[in-house]
Amino acid sequence: MRVVLFQPDIPQNTGTILRLCACLDVEAHIIEPAGFPISDRHFRRAGMDYLDQVTIVRHDSWAAFEGWRAKSGGRLLLFSTKAATPYLDHIYRDNDILLFGRESAGVTDDVVNAADERLVIPIAPGMRSLNVAMTVAMALGEALRQTRDTATPKPEGTAS
Numbered sequence: 001m002r003v004v005l006f007q008p009d010i011p012q013n014t015g016t017i018l019r020l021c022a023c024l025d026v027e028a029h030i031i032e033p034a035g036f037p038i039s040d041r042h043f044r045r046a047g048m049d050y051l052d053q054v055t056i057v058r059h060d061s062w063a064a065f066e067g068w069r070a071k072s073g074g075r076l077l078l079f080s081t082k083a084a085t086p087y088l089d090h091i092y093r094d095n096d097i098l099l100f101g102r103e104s105a106g107v108t109d110d111v112v113n114a115a116d117e118r119l120v121i122p123i124a125p126g127m128r129s130l131n132v133a134m135t136v137a138m139a140l141g142e143a144l145r146q147t148r149d150t151a152t153p154k155p156e157g158t159a160s
Helices: 011-024 041-053 062-072 109-114 132-147
Strands: 002-006 027-031 056-059 076-079 097-100 117-120
Touching (some): 002 132, 011 027, 011 041, 011 132, 062 109, 076 109
Parallel strands (some): 002 027, 002 097, 076 097, 076 117
16 A cells, blocks of 8 residues: 655645654655655654654656556555545555645646546535545545455454
């Protein structure tokens, strides 16, 4: 499982997502250009000392990312407010690539067209969107729930 951020805008969100990836042992990718320097103090503060514990792969462009993806395999799952398939209805695989767009502008049409699946986290009518860090946490949580420790039997009397 990998989390990919497409040209992130907000350093605090990116730092928070990288901290989440560190804690859950998930590789993180950033497709440049980001809207802030990686040395940004807000980015560092949100990521705290966890930034040294996460594998971060930086791609200098969408084309560079696509080159990497062609070699690495895995389905590209785009999370978008414009998608129709609810993320809880999707069956995840270990090698999936979870892609999240810019806070200000989402992703380009090229990115939408490249995605193998487009998923949405349904929200209440009239609301625009969730914070991207919250979206990553929800999506990654569900993906890992489906793919990790599935062979480990649950103790009797516990929910699955």
